[in-house]
Amino acid sequence: MKIRLLFIALLIALITGCENMNDYYDDIPPLPPRNIISVTGDNKIYLSWDENTENDLAGYNIYYSYSYNGKYTLIGSSRNANFTDYGAKNGETYYYAVTAYDYNGNESDLSTDVVYDTPRPEGFNQAVLNYKTFPALSGYDFSDYKVLAYNDKNTDFFFEKYNDKYYIDVWDDSDIQDMGETKDIYDISYAPKSGWVPLNPNENIKYEEAKVGHTYVIWTWDNHYAKIRIKNIVGDRMIFDWAYQLVEGNDELKIKINETRKPLPFVIKRK
Incomplete structure (x- = not known):
């Protein structure tokens, strides 16, 4: 009889624990990364930013676009607060944005720093x-x-x-x-x-x-x-x-950040 009562008590505790876990399921995304910096390279662009401080942070997604108001497309992910775009081509201008995501798959909005770069030989x-x-x-x-x-x-x-x-x-x-x-x-x-x-x-x-x-x-x-x-x-x-610099009249030899943008609606995110 004691064994049966103990089994029922454990079953109730297990069910209650599962309900409590569901009650506390994390659906809050990390904050968007800040202070994105790019360094112009030869057919590449190096990006870095401040590390997020969330305890459940899993990594970052990196997006690019060909224009400020264009469609941002995912190009890669990083566990660390840096990324090198080896697909960038000399003479092309790229705009970048970064998001942070946690272990539950919650992803932040795009970063608000305006980051664009034109790689050059x-x-x-x-x-x-x-x-x-x-x-x-x-x-x-x-x-x-x-x-x-x-x-x-x-x-x-x-x-x-x-x-x-x-x-x-x-x-x-x-x-x-x-x-x-x-x-x-x-x-x-x-x-x-x-x-x-x-x-x-x-x-x-x-x-x-x-x-x-x-x-x-x-x-x-x-x-x-x-x-x-x-x-x-x-x-x-x-x-x-x-x-x-391959682009005629472009005085950029290495990019600096001097603008802030509002979140953009045109984003392709990973499913």
Whole structure:
């Protein structure tokens, strides 16, 4: 008899516990992620954001669109507060939004940061030579990623050694500006709006003194923006890293966030 009563008591407790679990089922989604940051890359875009603090957080979904008010499509998920879009193509502008989801499948609204980016090609450890000694190997063409002669019609800048000093030269239909010392090529986010080196009336070139560790922005003759960072200068050789914006007139060299948007209705979410 005691065994039977104990069994009934356990059954009642089990049923009551299940009902209580249903009563407390979590249908509250996490908060939308905040402070989304993107870093422009070469055929890729790196995204990061502040970590959510919910105890039941399971991960994040990442969405993209081709326009601010366009349809946002899921491209991937991440357990951590970062994601790299390896499907991004140079010269295309992408808008991004991130959601957070919990272990019960509850998903937040889209993040409210306006995050858009245009990936662009970049290169590292490229070399050019002093044009007075090696004229055919002294210039660089960002659009074709190759070394040219200093006086080639497609040359965007060329390297010069004069009286034991080094210079980066551009022709009179281009512009250049020294942005100062930087720790790497990514430090400079946008091309400047002003401050370009003036043309010397006695010459048809503009130039800045070439300094190791400095980054220079160049506004090319065909209305594109580029940047180079000098890594080393030895003898007649200059080694530099570079990045080039494919979209004509676009001054973005690495994105910053400066806007906030309202939630968008046009979203494709994972089922």
